[in-house]
Amino acid sequence: MTAPRTTLALLLFAPLAFFAAFFVAPMVVVALSSITADDGALTAAHYARILLDQYHWDVLWVTFRIALLTTLICMLVGFPLAWYLVRIVRWRAWRRACVILIIVPLFTSNIVRSFGWMVLLGRTGLVNQGLMGLGLTERPIRFLGTETGILIGLVYILVPFVVLTVGNALAKIDTAYEEASADLGVGPARTFWFVTLPLTLPGAVSGAIMVFALAVSAYVTPALLSGGQITVFSMLIFQQYSSVFDFHYGAALSITLLVLTLVLVTVAGRIGEGRKPA
Amino acid sequence: MQPLLTIESVSKRFAGHQALHEVDLAIDGGEFIALLGPSGCGKTTLLRCIAGFLKPDDGRILIEGADITGAPPYRRPLNTVFQSYALFPHMSVADNVAYGPRRAGTGRAEAQSRAREALALVGLEEMGERLPRALSGGQQQRVALARAIVNRPKLLLLDEPLSALDLKLRRRMQIELKHIQEKLGIAFIFVTHDQEEAMAMANRIVVMNAGRIEQIGTPADIYRAPASRFVAEFVGEPNLIPVEPAGPGRMRLKVTGAELPYAEGVRCVMARPEDLVLVDGTPPADLATAAGIVEEVVAVGPVTTLFVRCGDVVLKVARLGMSAAALHPGSAVTLGLRVSALHPIVE
């Protein structure tokens, strides 16, 4: 109080020093290495290589397509589930149990969750058994090593995230708005469309963009469920660092993914902040 | 004798806003001072400077002659009752009250017994084991008071301590606080925006506006002889009657035509609503009169206020009881006012 500057310096010194040393410095090293050649000269060659190679564009396209579909499906599955939990469930114990069911996967490693799907989606897995038992298909469908498989796994990992954000937004809506709308003679469907949805939209949109950003940078799930058949962007980065050992090129790929993610997250933040209900 | 607290031209700025502007104030031991003003006038800032939560940009604060301007709050011989009470939610009521003595190095048993004494003083000796949130708002307020006086400070600062209470409880606590203050002989500085509260409790009222002190005086001074238009309007309901020059050394009331000695910078005079009377028949010689039409009658039980139009001025007339409620808007009345009761407002 008496000397805020000294107090502030004392409080912030350790955390900032730690972050400078083990977060900022490594990032700077990567950024520098992405624009230098082996001999230390400045070069844009690594980025040129990313931009000019058709293969990278293919990988980017696959990555984006998967991320986009993941986001869409997550919203379609997550919104009704959030609505169900906030607006339909009346029994508190059941809601509590459901929330636990949604959070348990979040607290479980991506590998375990992806591994579960590897078992379920195999040729003789439960899913194929079920489909054949119901007569929906004659022969087992191939899921592993396909985009469908990766999609199922990614949606699985990211849905809880949507349910929690949208559910939170829904729970915060004052039902007086909806009552006011009903009082003014508007039916439930149009009330949903004109009142409820716009009020949850900022939360939902920022949630969706976060899901998209996480899907774009996902590594473990695509790696396990692709069975080596499909490559996404983060796998390219890992290859450079673990088997190709081209750190400069890997750095350029990292920075590309980083910038992409940061842009998405910033946009999500803006949307989340704006248009809050009064 | 040296004052207990001396404030010497204290100034404080917040990001382009002058919260305090060269404030001077001296307070003696045992006084009950009210810092009165609208929100944003600087009264809380001044209190926080005295408590040590803010450091003034300029000026000095002394307690019994010792400069404490730069001293941290925990080295000042004074205590505070916070607006939110700020009771520690994780401690029992007794531990809350014993907190001060414990920090001063008093042993556990001794601190607890002093806490019991302080709680007894505010009538809560039975509540020591409870947690603060189990108490009512009024009880929490008393605990906050007990916690602040247990160390017997020379000076107690109270930051709108009654603002969270309902009106009835608030009135009762005003009287009780006053009694406790007289019993302990501790000087109180009481921040409030409620002029009735200030008048009911304080020996002296400090009226603040826009970071400056407008007037320091007893409640009667402030009410009868406000030093400025702001004070007149902030404290009570004034009738501000315009005056015009009337020859050398004289000025004339626009409403009644009565004449007064002229004073520099005066453009209106103040009469409180209870200074105005309704006149039937021939008025006494010392009353100036004016004819008017009743515009509105507001009766609230003990007092009925008439709004009477005299030319282009509307005057408020207060009458005891509900009797005047028989008058109707549109009634013609004659107002009388005693010229000696008028107070010129210097601008």
Add this chain to the structure above:
Amino acid sequence: MITRFLIRIVALAALAYLVLPLVVIVGASLTETSYLAFPPQGLTLKWFGVLFDDPSYVSAFVTSTLLALAATVVAIVLAIPASLALARYVFAGREAISSLLMSPLVLPYVVLGAALLQFGSAIGLARSFEALLVGHVVIVMPFVLRSVLPLLTPEQRALEEASMDLGATPVATFFLVVLPQIRGGIVSGGLLAFISSWINVELSIFNTSSALNTIPVKMFNYVQYTIDPTIAAVSAITIVAAALVIILLDLLIGLDMLSESRRP
């Protein structure tokens, strides 16, 4: 009514979808067969025994647990002063510092892992417990910050002022008033931090080796080549551990505090 019914159906299907893989893993870990089978053929705990007889699994468990514990403790020690500074003072660069400290929440872990490997190689820290630790501290600290910051409210500030007004020094005030008030946030943030560290693959994978391995990385490398009941047993342990932590959290703070976004 029809809409409500449809929402119910979709919601229950979604819940089933969320639970199914976990049930399958726990079930498959109990099979008597030497290949993965669900529903399990017979019931046995022998795969858990195999696990605990394998020193490489035991040491990976130990590494993961030590790593998560150390990262959580360091993160808490760093996050408390940082959150006090961010909540209490208005200063130039406050927004920037807050964004910096929170940014690991949204950065791709793969990028951070690669950066730490590259940087670590430059300063001779690569592929060591310390390299893992500093990375984990960076990614888990935001969880602690985010749980503690909302507790440092203006009301809480008034409590600190009351404490100092009553004669307590800043240090005494911290231990007697601030710490008891933010303890809930430290516990919940610390649990989130612990779990996030314990299940991390993307960051760890760059700095682990065959001698220094965490459970998730070991599983990741294993699962890519072999699927057998042992791996299901490891997974089952992590699922049960997660469920226990969640129930603990629910009892401690109520899970409403968790109805905010978390990185998967």
